[in-house]
Amino acid sequence: xxxxxxxxxxxxxxxxxxGTSFSELTNDWTCPVCNxxxxxxxxxxxxxxxxxxxxxxxxxxxxxxxxxxxxxxVFGLPGTSALGIVEAIRKNKNIxxxxxxxxxxxxxxxxxxxxxxxxxxxxxxxxGPGATNTATGLYDAKLDHSPVxxxxxxxxxxMMGPGSFQEIDQHSFFEPISVFNKIxxxxxxxxxxxxxxxxxALLERGVSHISIPNxxxxxxxxxPVIPFEKRLPSLAIAPSSELISQAAAVINQALRxxxxxxxxxxxxxxxxxxxxxxxTAPIVTTFxxxxxxxxxxxxxxxxxxxxxxxxxxKLVQQSDLLIVIGASxxxxxxxxxxxxxQVDIDPMMIAKKYPVEVGLWGNSSEVLPKLTALVSANINxxxxxxxxxxxxxxxxxxxxxxxxxxxxxxxxxxxxxxNERLPADSVISLDIGxxxxxxxxxxxxxESQKMVMSGYLASMGTGLPxxxxxxxxxxxxxxVCITGDGGFSMVMSDFLTVVxxxxxIKIFLFNNHQLGMIMQExxxxxxxxxxxxxxxxxxxxxxxxxxxxxxxxxxxAELPVAVEKALASNEPVIVDIETDPRRFVPSR
Numbered sequence: 074x075x076x077x078x079x080x081x082x083x084x085x086x087x088x089x090x091x092g093t094s095f096s097e098l099t100n101d102w103t104c105p106v107c108n109x110x111x112x113x114x115x116x117x118x119x120x121x122x123x124x125x126x127x128x129x130x131x132x133x134x135x136x137x138x139x140x141x142x143x144x145x146x147v148f149g150l151p152g153t154s155a156l157g158i159v160e161a162i163r164k165n166k167n168i169x170x171x172x173x174x175x176x177x178x179x180x181x182x183x184x185x186x187x188x189x190x191x192x193x194x195x196x197x198x199x200x201g202p203g204a205t206n207t208a209t210g211l212y213d214a215k216l217d218h219s220p221v222x223x224x225x226x227x228x229x230x231x232m233m234g235p236g237s238f239q240e241i242d243q244h245s246f247f248e249p250i251s252v253f254n255k256i257x258x259x260x261x262x263x264x265x266x267x268x269x270x271x272x273x274a275l276l277e278r279g280v281s282h283i284s285i286p287n288x289x290x291x292x293x294x295x296x297p298v299i300p301f302e303k304r305l306p307s308l309a310i311a312p313s314s315e316l317i318s319q320a321a322a323v324i325n326q327a328l329r330x331x332x333x334x335x336x337x338x339x340x341x342x343x344x345x346x347x348x349x350x351x352x353t354a355p356i357v358t359t360f361x362x363x364x365x366x367x368x369x370x371x372x373x374x375x376x377x378x379x380x381x382x383x384x385x386x387k388l389v390q391q392s393d394l395l396i397v398i399g400a401s402x403x404x405x406x407x408x409x410x411x412x413x414x415q416v417d418i419d420p421m422m423i424a425k426k427y428p429v430e431v432g433l434w435g436n437s438s439e440v441l442p443k444l445t446a447l448v449s450a451n452i453n454x455x456x457x458x459x460x461x462x463x464x465x466x467x468x469x470x471x472x473x474x475x476x477x478x479x480x481x482x483x484x485x486x487x488x489x490x491x492n493e494r495l496p497a498d499s500v501i502s503l504d505i506g507x508x509x510x511x512x513x514x515x516x517x518x519x520e521s522q523k524m525v526m527s528g529y530l531a532s533m534g535t536g537l538p539x540x541x542x543x544x545x546x547x548x549x550x551x552x553v554c555i556t557g558d559g560g561f562s563m564v565m566s567d568f569l570t571v572v573x574x575x576x577x578i579k580i581f582l583f584n585n586h587q588l589g590m591i592m593q594e595x596x597x598x599x600x601x602x603x604x605x606x607x608x609x610x611x612x613x614x615x616x617x618x619x620x621x622x623x624x625x626x627x628x629x630a631e632l633p634v635a636v637e638k639a640l641a642s643n644e645p646v647i648v649d650i651e652t653d654p655r656r657f658v659p660s661r
Contacts (some may be wrong), residue, residue: 077114081105086114129295131263132158132161135285139263140167142271144195144222146186146545147171148179152199154226154239157290159197166626171574174566176203180210180223181538181564182545185502185525187219190546193274195222200284201239204246207405209532211250211280216421216529217361218278220542222270223247227256229288243284252279258286260294268299275305297350310418311439320414320431322446327394329456330354333377333408334527336361337399337418337437342520344441345398346372353453354396355387355460359406361528362399364518374464378406380513383470394430398437402426403529416440458509471515474657477629481653484508484583488515491581494640496551497521500543504536504556507589507656512555534563537580541567544576551640554580558609559588565615571645572620579639580647582612584653593656616647626650 077086077095084106088094095114102111135158139147147170150157162170173179173454180197186194196211198204204225214221225247227233228240249252253273254267270281311317324330331356334345342365349356355374358365366373375382377389387396389409398416402408402425410427417423423432433440475489488511495501497519503526505511518524526542527535536556544552561582571578583589588605595602613623622644624635632650639646 075116077116079106079109079114088113100585111186128293130157130290131257131260131285131292131294132157132290133164133258134263134294134296134298135257135267136161136165136168136348138267138298139195139222139271140165142193142268142301144193144271145169147195147197147224148173148182148439148542149195150174150176150179150199152203154200154228154287155197155203155224155285156226156292157287158224158226158285161290162197164494170197171541171570173491173570175564176206177210177534178480178538178541178564178567178570180207181213181527181532181535182210182542183221183223184214184217184219185535185539185542187214187221187547188217188525189500189523189543190454191220193215193220193222194542195224195367197224199226200228200287201241203588204241204243204284208246208250209530210538211247213527213530213532213535215250215440217527220271220274220278220580221280222274223251223280223282225282225284227284227286227503228296230258230286231288233286247280247282247284250280251282252277253281256284256286257289259289260292260468261294263294264296264299268301269305271301272304283523308418309436309439311435311443312433314443316431316433317440317443318447320433320444321449323412323414324352324394324444325449325451327352327392327412328453329388329392330394330396331388331392332356333359333389333395333397333400334362334365334608335359335400335406338362338365339399340365341398341437341441342366344438344445346370348396348441348445352448352451353456355385355388356521357389359400359403360513361524361526363513363516364520364522365525367520368517369519371461371464374460375467376513377408378403380510381407382514383584384460384467387463388460392555398441401529416444431491443472475515479653480628481585481651482626482632483627483653484511484585485515486629486653487581487583487632487650488512490636491553491555492516494633494636495522495553499523499551499553500525500540500547502526502536502539502543502552502554504554504560506531506532506557506560506583507556507585507587507593507654508557508560508583510590511583512538533560536560537564537571537578540578540580541571543577544578552576552578554578556580556582557589558582558584558586558607558612560610561612562607565612568616568621568645568647569619576645578645579642580616580645581636581639582647582649583652584609584612584649585652587654589654589656592654612647612649616645621645621647642643
């Protein structure tokens with residue numbers, strides 16, 4: 074006797090229990106739960122993972138190999154052309170699936186997870202529109218060198234080519250995005266392709282993509298996983314001692330050296346400080362390099378570039394040597410052409426824009442201690458006094474800008490309140506827009522905090538997915554999303570995902586009713602202010618409608634209380650803050 078399941082409501086018709094064969098039912102019979110017609114029922118096969126008689130499929134082996142390669146999380150949406158993989162993940166207790174509302178969110182989450190942890194997470198979508206919807210998030214991973222595994226369903230092999238339903242040329246579509254891009258065409262490729270995909274993603278720091286045709290997913294296949302341990306080489310790369318000696322000799326001649334620390338130096342705060350103290354050098358960071366050391370340290374003088382401090386800018390301008398570590402020389406960072414020592418794990422980054430005095434290809438964790446050991450101690454009291462004085466002036470300016478009496482609230486004041494109250498081990502997901510500009514300029518990070526953002530792609534809408542990934546990666550830490558009304562509204566449907574999964578994310582929403590950064594750019598280029606106004610809902614009420622906590626702030630006095638209330642909550646919270654859209658206003 075067989076079982077049949079309603080594809081609308083999942084009601085199970087059991088021939089044995091009912092006493093009537095399904096084939097004997099008349100055409101006017103309907104589902105007793107949802108009244109769907111007989112035609113909506115399909116033969117149901119027991120897929121209990123506890124049934125030893127069940128045959129394994131390609132998808133089952135694929136999921137097992139993903140686990141062996143260290144993948145713990147898959148973000149995505151189930152759909153017709155990926156149901157074999159979805160079912161395999163459901164049955165595998167060692168991998169977790171998080172359903173999102175839009176594939177872009179899944180890709181952004183996987184990218185953020187890679188940036189925060191250095192490990193691979195996967196995103197899973199169906200063929201066609203599901204695959205194309207991941208493009209923005211995967212380009213974010215590509216440009217910021219985040220390891221990601223993208224899995225997409227594909228039409229059946231026999232349907233590839235003539236233009237069947239939801240068929241696109243997925244291989245060509247993903248080719249410019251990926252460091253590894255394959256179609257799994259036969260059972261025998263399963264374990265090797267997954268292993269290679271993860272290896273490429275980790276070593277080349279990018280997106281690996283595999284399309285799996287619908288029919289291949291369900292083919293019977295049983296094979297042992299390939300061990301992943303010891304498949305990765307050591308990345309403890311260091312240049313020759315001769316080159317390090319040359320770099321040390323150049324540093325020894327400098328009277329006003331400045332260290333510029335980028336994303337590639339994160340985690341090396343102690344080593345950076347040893348070098349900086351020994352040669353009396355201020356530490357400047359790129360935007361993504363924020364938090365490499367505690368930013369209240371006297372040697373930290375701020376960021377450089379579009380979010381830069383006056384202290385950092387002046388010291389870089391007056392320097393006679395730049396020591397640039399793990400920075401990509403983005404045009405937003407605006408590192409000038411000067412006498413330079415450069416350290417980077419990517420050889421293509423060495424002398425990317427300008428010739429350098431000495432280029433040290435290697436891992437900063439390996440290079441910095443060796444370089445510090447060889448340089449001569451240089452305690453420059455006069456230089457140190459200038460560093461302290463310039464930083465003091467910069468902090469005084471920031472404090473003056475953070476006017477607690479202004480209405481609507483000044484973004485500088487909002488950042489100041491967050492700066493004073495966010496925990497020392499908080500994880501901050503930053504969206505793109507005016508909110509991010511103010512954070513980069515005015516927030517002073519601690520080394521124990523983490524920050525994730527969309528760097529080179531600078532895509533709006535990354536704040537919420539980044540926070541979701543952060544809360545999954547660090548469930549015991551306070552995770553904060555700093556976003557604007559423009560960026561948040563692009564992905565706000567996935568706040569329902571946050572509530573559903575009980576992710577206690579705190580969202581601080583700078584609501585200036587504008588695409589604020591674009592408005593500023595129109596102003597700079599002498600264009601009229603046009604089509605940047607935003608028509609918004611009540612975001613606090615939206616949070617409550619979704620099942621979370623919603624707080625609304627319209628006056629400066631309300632902000633500290635709202636921030637503390639949000640941080641004390643164990644539920645998802647949106648703090649909707651009425652924010653002044655103007656970048657700077659005349660002082661009173």
